[in-house]
Amino acid sequence: MHGIRWILTSAWLLIIASLFYDPWTPRFTEADHPWSPLRLPDTCVPVQGVCLSEAPYPLGTTLFWGAVVPAAVLILLLFGHELWRRVCPLSFLSQIPRALGRQRQRTKVNPRTGDRRQQLAKVPDDSWLARHYSHLQFGWLFVGLCGRILFFNADRLVLAGWMLFTIAAAISVGWLYGGKAWCQYFCPMAPVQSVYSTPAGLLGSKAHLSEKPITQSMCRTVLPDGSEQSACVACQQPCIDIDAERMYWTRLSSREFSFERYAYVGLVVGYFLYYYLYAGSWDYYFSGAWLRQSDQLSLLLRPGLFLFGQSLNVPRLVAVPLVLGFFTWLGVRVGRWIERSGRFGRHQIFVLATFLVFNFFFLFSGRPLLLLLPAWVQTLFDAVVVAVSSLWLYRSWERSADLHQRENLASRFRRQLEKLDLDVGRYLDGRQLADLSPHEVYVLAKVLPGFTREKRQQVYKEVVREALQEGYANASSSLEVLSQMRREIGITDEEHSLLLESVGVENPDLLDPDGRRSLEDQIRLSGYKKSLERLMLLKSRQADPEVIRNLRSQYSISPDEEASVLEGLAPSTGALQKLEAMLPRFSELRRARLSLLQRVLEDQPLVRDLLADSLLQRQDLSLRAILSVLAELKEQPEALKLAARLQALRPVNLPVVLAEGDWEQHLSPSVLALLQQEPQGAADEPPAYSLADTLSSLEDLLQERTPLLRAAALFLLAQLDLNRARFLASGLDPAAAPVPLAEMISALQTPTAPVPELQDLPELEMRAHLAASDFFRGTSHASLEQLAAVSELRRFGAGELITETGDTCRELLLLIAGRAAVRYQQAVGVRLEPLLPGQVLDELEVLSHSASENTILAQEEGTRLLAVPVDGFDAVLERDPDFARRVLQLESRHLQSLMQSLHS
Numbered sequence: 001m002h003g004i005r006w007i008l009t010s011a012w013l014l015i016i017a018s019l020f021y022d023p024w025t026p027r028f029t030e031a032d033h034p035w036s037p038l039r040l041p042d043t044c045v046p047v048q049g050v051c052l053s054e055a056p057y058p059l060g061t062t063l064f065w066g067a068v069v070p071a072a073v074l075i076l077l078l079f080g081h082e083l084w085r086r087v088c089p090l091s092f093l094s095q096i097p098r099a100l101g102r103q104r105q106r107t108k109v110n111p112r113t114g115d116r117r118q119q120l121a122k123v124p125d126d127s128w129l130a131r132h133y134s135h136l137q138f139g140w141l142f143v144g145l146c147g148r149i150l151f152f153n154a155d156r157l158v159l160a161g162w163m164l165f166t167i168a169a170a171i172s173v174g175w176l177y178g179g180k181a182w183c184q185y186f187c188p189m190a191p192v193q194s195v196y197s198t199p200a201g202l203l204g205s206k207a208h209l210s211e212k213p214i215t216q217s218m219c220r221t222v223l224p225d226g227s228e229q230s231a232c233v234a235c236q237q238p239c240i241d242i243d244a245e246r247m248y249w250t251r252l253s254s255r256e257f258s259f260e261r262y263a264y265v266g267l268v269v270g271y272f273l274y275y276y277l278y279a280g281s282w283d284y285y286f287s288g289a290w291l292r293q294s295d296q297l298s299l300l301l302r303p304g305l306f307l308f309g310q311s312l313n314v315p316r317l318v319a320v321p322l323v324l325g326f327f328t329w330l331g332v333r334v335g336r337w338i339e340r341s342g343r344f345g346r347h348q349i350f351v352l353a354t355f356l357v358f359n360f361f362f363l364f365s366g367r368p369l370l371l372l373l374p375a376w377v378q379t380l381f382d383a384v385v386v387a388v389s390s391l392w393l394y395r396s397w398e399r400s401a402d403l404h405q406r407e408n409l410a411s412r413f414r415r416q417l418e419k420l421d422l423d424v425g426r427y428l429d430g431r432q433l434a435d436l437s438p439h440e441v442y443v444l445a446k447v448l449p450g451f452t453r454e455k456r457q458q459v460y461k462e463v464v465r466e467a468l469q470e471g472y473a474n475a476s477s478s479l480e481v482l483s484q485m486r487r488e489i490g491i492t493d494e495e496h497s498l499l500l501e502s503v504g505v506e507n508p509d510l511l512d513p514d515g516r517r518s519l520e521d522q523i524r525l526s527g528y529k530k531s532l533e534r535l536m537l538l539k540s541r542q543a544d545p546e547v548i549r550n551l552r553s554q555y556s557i558s559p560d561e562e563a564s565v566l567e568g569l570a571p572s573t574g575a576l577q578k579l580e581a582m583l584p585r586f587s588e589l590r591r592a593r594l595s596l597l598q599r600v601l602e603d604q605p606l607v608r609d610l611l612a613d614s615l616l617q618r619q620d621l622s623l624r625a626i627l628s629v630l631a632e633l634k635e636q637p638e639a640l641k642l643a644a645r646l647q648a649l650r651p652v653n654l655p656v657v658l659a660e661g662d663w664e665q666h667l668s669p670s671v672l673a674l675l676q677q678e679p680q681g682a683a684d685e686p687p688a689y690s691l692a693d694t695l696s697s698l699e700d701l702l703q704e705r706t707p708l709l710r711a712a713a714l715f716l717l718a719q720l721d722l723n724r725a726r727f728l729a730s731g732l733d734p735a736a737a738p739v740p741l742a743e744m745i746s747a748l749q750t751p752t753a754p755v756p757e758l759q760d761l762p763e764l765e766m767r768a769h770l771a772a773s774d775f776f777r778g779t780s781h782a783s784l785e786q787l788a789a790v791s792e793l794r795r796f797g798a799g800e801l802i803t804e805t806g807d808t809c810r811e812l813l814l815l816i817a818g819r820a821a822v823r824y825q826q827a828v829g830v831r832l833e834p835l836l837p838g839q840v841l842d843e844l845e846v847l848s849h850s851a852s853e854n855t856i857l858a859q860e861e862g863t864r865l866l867a868v869p870v871d872g873f874d875a876v877l878e879r880d881p882d883f884a885r886r887v888l889q890l891e892s893r894h895l896q897s898l899m900q901s902l903h904s
């Protein structure tokens, strides 16, 4: 590619040189040339009613305007901006200062330490230029097109001067600002590139699906071994050179972006129409006479319009900007009017606009040369233009931001899946993972036998981490952004919160709401890290400080960024720091849970366990994260010390977590042995915590995202300190809160009401009983909500019939209070089998949708049941694969014990 760029740049410079001196090509345009198709025609070309007198001319301008410019537009639609930007001579020349290592630097002062460091100057995010660059580029394009008609369509010296001025401007911008600032902020071709090659060129690459770290026309350097390395300094966000489609969807809703497209359509129409309005016929344009009318400057003050056989006394100098300006304005008005009519979305209007302007452009552009070729070539060219643009329209029409996002996430998911080294080949029937659609990837993940819940969480967590690092989502938007993926792979909202928290424990910066992260910054940092690694490798880890300083300034590396990169270079240091942050967090979770398991809450076991189980689940995740980081430390002595600190915290779930994973393959034997030991002085009883500790933990739980946990925390707070609970509830709006929380808030906002009883809060009570029963224990809060929303509480008197033999089982019945019994009719008489609170009645019949085989009776007054309709239950089974798996396990155990009892 480097070679091609040199060739094209040399060809361009040759054209410029020919504009100054070209004694050779005019002979091909002489009227009596025996074979040249470019010889001057002997027909009259009328301009404002008078035949134009023409003389032989050099071909520089004809080639440039007649072939180079149309070819650029064709390349854009066909191959996308990426090919054009990689071969564009101006872009190449703008990088000269970078290649020479001569770019403007700015001094940055660290506000904390007062340290000063040199950094590559970039266009500041909050500058006028950063906010208005698209108008600036369009303005320059407008001036350029007016300039063509007025000054340099055919005046070779002015054209050469314009080109040299542009080259000088590009090189100066390359010195003034880092990155591809010329292309991003100044180049008048940028709006043209955006119009024809976004959302994507017909044959353009898909950066969001790419496995390669260097995508599209991203800035890069070629290393001595021939490989490429990113040289991105994050000069613009979002950057079209990294992922054009991502830039398109990000900017789609902005006013500047729509202005660019609609104004361009108007400008192109106005530009070509002007030739007719000037000359009074199309002959002037299609004969190409305007390419050889080298006395352009002398026409500036001559009449610029010829309408209805009359020239209007408006000088060309005024008429040209007037006509082009009017059509530009009209383009924007029409575009906005179509938008307001609401018949199409903005994306559809954009692609239609591009389709139309592309075809319109090729009705004119290059046509003066094309008309000199045989008719079949012209027909072929037209057919190619229509076919290419129709195909482009078809492909682009169906794209959407949502589809791009789904493909993007599925691609990340696929990459993480590949890292797990699972045997996926036999499910793919000869295809590759990369060939699968997003939906197919998720379906595959669901059926892969080795893709356990832990692995699913691990993969999802890495996707969350990447999304946060690249600024694709932040802590609060990630729930929404990743919702579809969660649905597809069966990760619940609570799991998301827990995994997000665990990502935050490992990289606290990622959850910082004020932190601005982007894909561009991520690429910049990884480019710096790779350069540093290379440098250290070359110099046997003793790189010259001056060279490192240069590298730092080239990539605009701040002290904090440097620290994080150095941490990445020495992973064990990073792992130690992570563990130092993770262990206290684990300890806090443990303390919060134990502070709930105190005597003061003994009379509310249901609600207390609901909260304690949730905290235990979190500890579980935190513990897995700690073990993963311990595994990174391998045999290092610090690993043993940290493992001992973890062991001292007596993680109640450690044996289970160790038994579930393949930790013996990852942890060093000494660390594993230490963790498997019984902690010294382990106590059966939870340590005693004060009432203040319990209250403080409950108040912390009020900050939870899940309404059920907040309602439960408020309920327990009310049991311990009614006034405090009332005070906290007074700041909440029941109308804006989800069901169980709204019910709790309303109960506390009634000033004279006593301490609420669980029975007075049916919504909370149903959820607490569901969560505590064997059948539903461990079910996600989202599924509990779904079940509780369709369930109801029922009360029975002593001896009352609950179900009768032969009844169709339409409900799953959970005994929550009192006593009930199953009545078996046997040969020897009736046998009564007692049922206890927490048990589910007739679940096998409900699951098989069959009729009840027994009669169930309430045994005492006030027996209470929770009825879950079978349809609601089936809906949860379908939605929540974990729940389905658990039910299956539970029922197979139940069946086994039933079979055993029958055989015994």
Ligand code: SF4
Residues within 6 Å of the ligand: 178, 179, 180, 181, 184, 217, 218, 219, 231, 232, 233, 234, 235, 236, 237, 239, 240, 241, 242, 520
């Ligand atoms: S953001 Fe990076 S890749 Fe894009 S133009 Fe700027 S330096 Fe190059």
